[in-house]
Structures are given as structure tokens and as C-alpha cells.
Amino acid sequence: MDQNQYQSYINYLQNETLLPPTSEFGDNPLLPPTSDSHPSYPFYHMYPPPPPTTGNHPSYPFYHMYPPPPPTNTIESSIGLDNITLEVDEENEVGGSFAYLRVELGDFVAFIAAGNILLEYVISGAAVARSWTSYFATLCGKHPDDFRIIVHRMNPNYGHLDPMSIGVLIAITILAVYSTKGSSIFNFIASIFHLLVIAFIIIAGLTKANVHNYAPFDPFGVRGIFKASAVLFFAYVGFDAVSTMAEETKNPGRDIPIGLVGSMVITTFAYCLLAVTLCLMQHYTDIDKDAPYSVAFSAVGMDWAKYIVAIGALKGMTTVLLVSAVGQARYLTHIARTHMMPPWFAHVDERTGTPVNATISMLAATAVISFFTDLQILSNLLSISTLFIFMLVALALLVRRYYSSGVTTKENQVRLIVCLVLIVGSSCGISGYWANSDGYVGYTVCVPLWILGTGGLWLCVPQAKKPKLWGVPLVPWLPSLSIAINIFLLGSIDRDSFIRFGAWTGFLLVYYALLGLHASYDTAKEFESQKSSVHVEKQWNEVEEGEKGEVPKSYLMLDLDYQHQTFLLKRDSFCFKCIIVPFPLNCLINHINDRHHSLEQQKVQPLLHDI
Numbered sequence: 001m002d003q004n005q006y007q008s009y010i011n012y013l014q015n016e017t018l019l020p021p022t023s024e025f026g027d028n029p030l031l032p033p034t035s036d037s038h039p040s041y042p043f044y045h046m047y048p049p050p051p052p053t054t055g056n057h058p059s060y061p062f063y064h065m066y067p068p069p070p071p072t073n074t075i076e077s078s079i080g081l082d083n084i085t086l087e088v089d090e091e092n093e094v095g096g097s098f099a100y101l102r103v104e105l106g107d108f109v110a111f112i113a114a115g116n117i118l119l120e121y122v123i124s125g126a127a128v129a130r131s132w133t134s135y136f137a138t139l140c141g142k143h144p145d146d147f148r149i150i151v152h153r154m155n156p157n158y159g160h161l162d163p164m165s166i167g168v169l170i171a172i173t174i175l176a177v178y179s180t181k182g183s184s185i186f187n188f189i190a191s192i193f194h195l196l197v198i199a200f201i202i203i204a205g206l207t208k209a210n211v212h213n214y215a216p217f218d219p220f221g222v223r224g225i226f227k228a229s230a231v232l233f234f235a236y237v238g239f240d241a242v243s244t245m246a247e248e249t250k251n252p253g254r255d256i257p258i259g260l261v262g263s264m265v266i267t268t269f270a271y272c273l274l275a276v277t278l279c280l281m282q283h284y285t286d287i288d289k290d291a292p293y294s295v296a297f298s299a300v301g302m303d304w305a306k307y308i309v310a311i312g313a314l315k316g317m318t319t320v321l322l323v324s325a326v327g328q329a330r331y332l333t334h335i336a337r338t339h340m341m342p343p344w345f346a347h348v349d350e351r352t353g354t355p356v357n358a359t360i361s362m363l364a365a366t367a368v369i370s371f372f373t374d375l376q377i378l379s380n381l382l383s384i385s386t387l388f389i390f391m392l393v394a395l396a397l398l399v400r401r402y403y404s405s406g407v408t409t410k411e412n413q414v415r416l417i418v419c420l421v422l423i424v425g426s427s428c429g430i431s432g433y434w435a436n437s438d439g440y441v442g443y444t445v446c447v448p449l450w451i452l453g454t455g456g457l458w459l460c461v462p463q464a465k466k467p468k469l470w471g472v473p474l475v476p477w478l479p480s481l482s483i484a485i486n487i488f489l490l491g492s493i494d495r496d497s498f499i500r501f502g503a504w505t506g507f508l509l510v511y512y513a514l515l516g517l518h519a520s521y522d523t524a525k526e527f528e529s530q531k532s533s534v535h536v537e538k539q540w541n542e543v544e545e546g547e548k549g550e551v552p553k554s555y556l557m558l559d560l561d562y563q564h565q566t567f568l569l570k571r572d573s574f575c576f577k578c579i580i581v582p583f584p585l586n587c588l589i590n591h592i593n594d595r596h597h598s599l600e601q602q603k604v605q606p607l608l609h610d611i
Helices: 009-014 083-091 096-105 107-139 163-178 180-206 221-236 239-248 252-281 292-299 305-337 356-372 375-402 410-436 441-460 477-490 495-544 585-601
Strands: 555-561 566-571 574-579 608-610
Touching (some): 107 305, 107 356, 107 495, 180 252, 221 477, 292 305, 305 356, 375 410, 375 477, 410 441
Antiparallel strands (some): 566 574
16 A cells, blocks of 8 residues: 555545655654644544543453455366365355455455355255156156146246245255254265165166167257256256355365365266266157156156155255255355345354354245246256356456465556456357357457467466465466356357346346445444454553553553544543554554653643544
8 A cells, every 4th residue: 555645544444545644753654643733533523531440451342353365166067176166165264155256356246146156046946846846746656747736827937836845945944944963964864865766776777778769969969068068057056055164164174175076076977877877768859857767767667666766856856955055044144244135144043053044035035936937947047147156266266376465566467457358258259159150260269369368377477376275276277268168158048048147137236236335345344443453452462461562550441442443541530542553552652651741741631632
């Protein structure tokens, strides 16, 4: 900062430019003037002299707050599905990708991402709840849609009402609100059973394999593969929910990355085996969209197996809903702690130790969506939200590695910005050209630009930070490739889904501008005040203990007002109101000694005086 602009630390916090500093303390504007006249500080209001207190230390609550990290998820694709979330977990803090984006790209980007993360959880929960109804119907020997109420006068995408999904979500809410420990025990038991069912599906299904079902192998061409890949992200939603549990993990720096990588490897392997098995059992044109495995076993003459599959699917989906309920509630709790969302959502019940308000609110929203909305709409909208967040986290990783306040030079900052613009711009160009053209000329322009941006970052901008424990390899190539792939897959999703995504993002912008921005700013100011108060308290204790000078026995700290950035010191019958400043407190004590002596000589009335 340019220190000559500021008269005090609070002026620096508020970015207020006041009068130039006095000459007695040289060029340091953070030290107080010694003039007997009142300085030009923005003192908020005057306090009456406080009543006398006993003892050396008043009983005021000093809040223990740590300063935020300096301003500076996972790429769930085929090139590094969990590496970025490994770096997120260096923070060892609940909040997952939201916390990471907030540190690296600021509150605004983090809030937009947070809104899409919450949307992602709501949509995925709604989709799973609707699938739960379909599999329960097959378990009862019914058609997957038989337990839904079909309203023909409504839009087909919203007219298949699903009351059973609401009942399932109510049960999940009760279990999630009860306790995290109870949820974990249920998840463990359900997961063991689910793994056994998966093994049964693969082994029993492969006994009915027919290689002719794989013909044609590529019925929709390359474009069809990428369109399916975009929707496939639906299956990878929720893996960074593991990182939201950092607050409740004994050793998050080690356990959460292991959990992320382990769950991703196991699940990806299982997905591939299950997909191969299904396509070998039944031709792709005959696969049921609501309950594919149950219908497939019936089609190959193993009607009895559909009940085992249905039970396993119900167990698995119940587990997914419960994990989602726990993860999304903790996301909302963390966001509410920043006051970007109402702090009511951050309430944690003392008896259960769970965020009750956040859990109930999120699952209520999930229930409303699941009651009305078709699975196809949910999957496309969910994929947009997921890809958008992955792209932001990959971008934040590059910012984290190549920018550090006070370390990165202006020249390197400009280079970093230019390279990031080239990477994102060329990726958008590739995606747009893919979506609207069958040619190749556009790629001859955009691909070299992407290589230029990534190579320029690699060769011309030195890394400002390196991870202490876990880290993404091949930086900047891997994160840059993630940005390109995520944006490329976004170009494969239909226009109507982008309209819905745009409407949701527009709502987030309006909310942030009218409410979230102001609330989070006020919270940040209070946080800075608390941080400064801890600084003063620590230095006062050091001075009293003789570590940094000695305070006359007649001194007594009466009050520390962190809200107004002031504290009161009493010596004899004089009270001094001092503004909180970030320089050694013994300097201030020496200054007060001089001021006290001057006031006594002038026989000034011993009331409250500003310092």
C-alpha cells in the first residue's frame, strides 16, 4: 500500500485518504501525532469516562479470530479428476471449492460458483429421488412410471408428479438432521451391501453378454460421444462433497485427499464395468431410461434378478441422497458464515451438532424440484453447472500458482492476465466452432492460441506458490487442458438448458448486488476489526509481561471496542481513547506517557482524551 495516503490503520482499512502525516514520526503515517491538539482521525463517538474497575485485567471477551489468507475441486474429467481439490484441502477448511474460489478469485466469483454448487446439489438430489421412485416401482413389479401422477394438461417435462420422492427426501432429512455419526453408520452398512449388489450385476450380467449388442459401436458419431460426455458429468457430481467435511475430519490434510482419489478411482472403475455390462446385455435402443438394469435383467430372462438389482439400487440411491444432504448443508452453512447468505442458515443445533436449518432448507428445495421436473431437464442443467464450476476451479488454480500479492511483479501480473485471456478465449472459440460448424479452419486458429497462452504461462511467468503437501502436477498444462475440455463440453449442451442456467445466474447476480455484497462487506469489516483487537490484546499482554517494555502500574486497559476500532486506557484519573494501530503497543504507551505529562503540566481536566 502507499502508506503516505493514510493517517491510521482504520483509514487504510476503509481506504480513506486524510491529512498528511506529522513530521515527528518521520514518514510513518501509522504512528500517532504528539500534538496536544486533537488529530484529524475519524473518531466515531465519544465515550463517557468508564467506572473504575478492580484487578489488572477487565473481563471483556476478546474474540480469537485469525486473519484470512492472502488474496490471490476437482477437474472431474479424464485428465485429472481430483487433483485440484487436493490443493483445496491445503486450507483444511469446510467449504470445498467455494472456500478455494473465494480465496483465489474473490467473493463475487465465489458467490456465483456457490449458487451453482447449491443448484448442483439440489438438482442431483431431485434426479436421484425420482430414480428412487422408478426402481421402487420395478421392485413392486410395476412400470417405472406407475407411481407418478401424470397431468396431461401440463408440459410433459413437468407433468409427471412424483409424491413418493418427497416422502423419501423427508426421511433423508430426518436422518441427516439427527446426527452425522448416525448418517455415517448408515452409509457404511449401505455401502457394503451396495458393493455386493454391484458385483452381482457385473458377474450375472456378463453371463448374458451378447457382443452383437455393441453393433453399431458408434451410432451417433463423434458429436454424440461428446454430447454424452457432457451429460456424463451428472455421474461425477458430489465427489468434492468429501472436502466439505474438513471441519469434522481428524486429519483433513491427509484423509480428505486420500478419500477423494480413492473414491474417484473405485467409482470410475465401477462405472466403466457397469456400462460395459449393460450394453452387452441389451442393445442401446432397448435400454430403459428410468430403471435400466432391472429392465435389462427381465429382458434376458433373469426376472428374479431385477428384485436384487432394485433393492441394491434403492440402497445405493438412499446413500447418495444422504451424502448429498450432509454435503450440501455444510456448503450452505459455510456460505452463510460469510453472510453472503442469511446467517440463519449457519445455525448448528447444540444437541445434534448438525446444521439443521441448512439441511431442512436444501432438502425442501430438492423436494419441490423432484416433484415436478423430468430427469432429462435435470441432467442437462446439472451438467452445465458442474462444468462451469470445474472450469472456475481450474482457473483459480492457475491464479493460485502464479500470483501472490507482494511477490508477483506488475510485469508478471500483466503476462498472467494475457495468458489467462488467451487460454479462456481460445477454449471458448474451440467450443463455439465445434457447436456451430463441421469444418476445421477454426481449430487451426484457436488451438495454436491455446498453446500460446499455456506455453507463455509456462515459460514467461514464474510460479509464485508451490503446494506444501498435495499438488496438481504438470502445471500449467493440466489445469489449462481442464479449462479447455470443460468449456468444450459446455458447447455440446442444448440451448434451452443454457437459458435456464442463465436465468438462475441472473437471479444470483440480482441477489448478490442487493443483499449478498453488502452483508459480506459488513462481515469482512467486522472480521478485520476483530483481527486488530486480537493484535492489541496480544501486544498489551506482552507489554505487561515485560517482553516489550513495561507499563506503569497505574495503567489499566478498560475497554476494547473492536467494532469502532478503539480501546480505552486509564492512568490515574485520566482516560485515553486510542485508535487501534498495527505498530508495537509500547510505542503508543510511550506516547501516552508524554501526553499524560503534558496534560498534568497544563492542569487540564482529567477526563477522556483522544490519542
